Amino acid sequence: MTAPAPARRRGPRPAPAAGPALLVIAHGSRDPRHAATVHALTRTVAALRPGLRVETAYLDFNAPSVPNALAALHASGVREVVALPLLLTRAFHAKADIPAALAEATSRLPGLDVRVADVLGPSPLLTAALERRLREAGLTPADRATTGVVLASAGSTDPEAIAVIAEIAREWRLTGWCAVRPAFASASLPRTEDAVRALRAEGVRRVAVAPYVLAPGRLPDRIAAGAEAAGADVLADVLGPAPEVARLLLTRYDAARAAGLAPPALTA
Structure with a gap:
């Protein structure tokens, strides 16, 4: 009679592959609040997707630059990266600056596959984040019908x-x-203060300003100054690390990763 084989010990299952690293590319600013907000957002993203490597790079003012961030990823053994522009529209930075920076970097890094995710906006998640910031600033659902934004x-x-x-x-x-x-x-045009005054002239009872920007800096400060100068009733905060924005980053990451079934966008 054959003795039964000893039971195999079951260890912990290996964690599933996290996929390509995520490189979030922000504009950068001399204002230290900008980088602090970007890092708060990327920390939120990392917490939502354990195991995903999330790094940050900047086009200007802050370090690391896009080439330096990619070089560091490459030196650590990373060979697949999703580069995600932390931008709300497809303007000059998305169309020219970021592609140029990525092309320069990948030309020096053999074997590095970089796929570029879409910009963040427009998206219902961004609208939901705007709504969140207005609620946090004191508006309620009952205020909608009498509030101009x-x-x-x-x-x-x-x-x-x-x-x-x-x-x-x-x-x-x-x-x-x-x-x-x-x-x-x-x-x-128009500037923030002009839009606030135009709504007042039309008889709108309450006016709220909702900054459609991701992080503090010179231009968000200009928005706030315009809101104050025109007497806006409510000024919401920047979008920052709102949960909806963090989820949107992962949505864009996943879409770019899935597009990896097609030829890569940028390959050294």
Whole structure:
């Protein structure tokens, strides 16, 4: 009679592969609040996806640069990266600066596969984050019908980016706000204060300013100054590390990773 084989000891199952590293590319700013907010956001993303390596790079003012961040990932053995522009519209930085920085870096790093994720906006998750910030600033659902909102973005000379902001404002208006008007801190008109005053002139009882920006800095400060100068009733905070924004980063990451079934976007 054959003796039964000894039972195999079962150890812990190996963790599933986390996939390519995520490199979040922010604009950068001399204002230290900018980098602090970006890092708070990436920490939230990492907490939502344990095992995913999340790194940050900047186009200007802050370190590391995109080439240096990719070089560090490559030196540590990473061979697949999803580069995610921390941008709300497809303007100049998304169309020119980031592709150029990635191309420069990958040309020096043999075997590094970099796929570029889409920019964050537009997305219902960003609208949900705007709503969150307005609630945190004191507005309630009962205030919607009597409140006009100024959707204040950084601004751009790119017509596509301006059109996207205008369309977001039109669609957001359909959710019950008295009015939603776009405004811009630079490059385009109207300015935040002009949009606030225009709503007042139309008889809107309460005016709220919702910054459509991700992190503090010079242009968000200009939005806040315009809101104060025009006497806005409510000024919401920047989007920052809102849970909806963190989830959106992972949505864009997953989409870019799935697109890896097609030829890679950038390969050294």
